[in-house]
Amino acid sequence: MEFAQGLTLIVAAFAMGHMAGFFYTWSQNVMPALSSSDDRTFVGGFQALDRAVINPWFIAGFVGAPLVTGVAALLQLGEDDRGVFGWTVAAFVLYVVVIGITRSVHLPLNAEIQAAGDPDQIADLAAVRARFEARWVRWNVVRTVMCVAAFGCLLWALVLYGRAT
Amino acid sequence: MERMRTAALVAATLSMGFVASIFVHWSNTIMPALRSTDDRTFVTAFQQLDDAIVNPLFIGLGFMGALLFTALAGALQLPGGRTRALPWIAAALVLYLGAFVITMAVNEPLNTEIRDAGDPSRIDDLAAVRDALKESTWVAWNHVRSVLSAAAFGCLLWALVQHGRTLRPAQSATGQSPTTTQGSESWSSPKASR
Numbered sequence: 636m637e638f639a640q641g642l643t644l645i646v647a648a649f650a651m652g653h654m655a656g657f658f659y660t661w662s663q664n665v666m667p668a669l670s671s672s673d674d675r676t677f678v679g680g681f682q683a684l685d686r687a688v689i690n691p692w693f694i695a696g697f698v699g700a701p702l703v704t705g706v707a708a709l710l711q712l713g714e715d716d717r718g719v720f721g722w723t724v725a726a727f728v729l730y731v732v733v734i735g736i737t738r739s740v741h742l743p744l745n746a747e748i749q750a751a752g753d754p755d756q757i758a759d760l761a762a763v764r765a766r767f768e769a770r771w772v773r774w775n776v777v778r779t780v781m782c783v784a785a786f787g788c789l790l791w792a793l794v795l796y797g798r799a800t
Numbered sequence: 801m802e803r804m805r806t807a808a809l810v811a812a813t814l815s816m817g818f819v820a821s822i823f824v825h826w827s828n829t830i831m832p833a834l835r836s837t838d839d840r841t842f843v844t845a846f847q848q849l850d851d852a853i854v855n856p857l858f859i860g861l862g863f864m865g866a867l868l869f870t871a872l873a874g875a876l877q878l879p880g881g882r883t884r885a886l887p888w889i890a891a892a893l894v895l896y897l898g899a900f901v902i903t904m905a906v907n908e909p910l911n912t913e914i915r916d917a918g919d920p921s922r923i924d925d926l927a928a929v930r931d932a933l934k935e936s937t938w939v940a941w942n943h944v945r946s947v948l949s950a951a952a953f954g955c956l957l958w959a960l961v962q963h964g965r966t967l968r969p970a971q972s973a974t975g976q977s978p979t980t981t982q983g984s985e986s987w988s989s990p991k992a993s994r
Contacts, residue, residue, distance in 0.1 A: 656821020668848035680845045687833035797964020
């Protein structure tokens, strides 16, 4: 049991760090780069990145992080003297918000920019970009902060877990 | 002191997680996306991405931070012969040093090639500039540094648990060193280190 508790917490923290870094990469690296590009590079570049992001590693992290965090929390049930449960649940809740933001803001915007089609065939590239950029970037900062917080909660949960075992 | 030890180790783990993840996403998302684009988009986008990643937040807290915080976390474990977390922190440091050296020896010189090519709209032979990055070499070594830093990240996560174990005596130790008896492993299986 203790083995499973430790293992799930470690895997959850690993996956959450992976996702926090992923959103951070988009916030601090990808979007600043695209924002200083011309409209054609912006639209074409984002479309290519959006297609590339749907890969097994990403899906494993995006879906795996909350699943493993949830399991890690469940395995701590009844050990509430440790404080591990609370921090793990906090991480889980924060990540649920991240999923909510992704579903209601980012996925629809991604679908819209893909639907605009080949950048060379788009009459008004600036309009496609304008409908997309500001809102996408703003909410990406929010989900990055949420996910980093979730990651931090899990790191603290690991320390508390070590102290209790 | 105990708080500083914990803070340094948490900071090291946070920054290592970020750096590992950034390398992984360059391997899994960014480079595969660029591969499918035309030469002009490739060169433009790579230059912009390279320019954007060289910001104080990433270089300071991420790329350099992972190295410095990990070294600091290790150094803070030395007094009093705390040997539970130390081997894992040392392993993380060595693994990350590998990623660091690869960056300076392989990726960064290639980045410089494409950076120095200048404004893409004034480049006559975009394909040649693209070739100068040696895409497959760049990507192969990026995979290696991704794996090394992810392994370092894993070591630090485990070090956090081990460090937590040295905090066991219920409250903040006032001077007396906590029980660091080696050998009395109540842990069920060594395989849990992964």
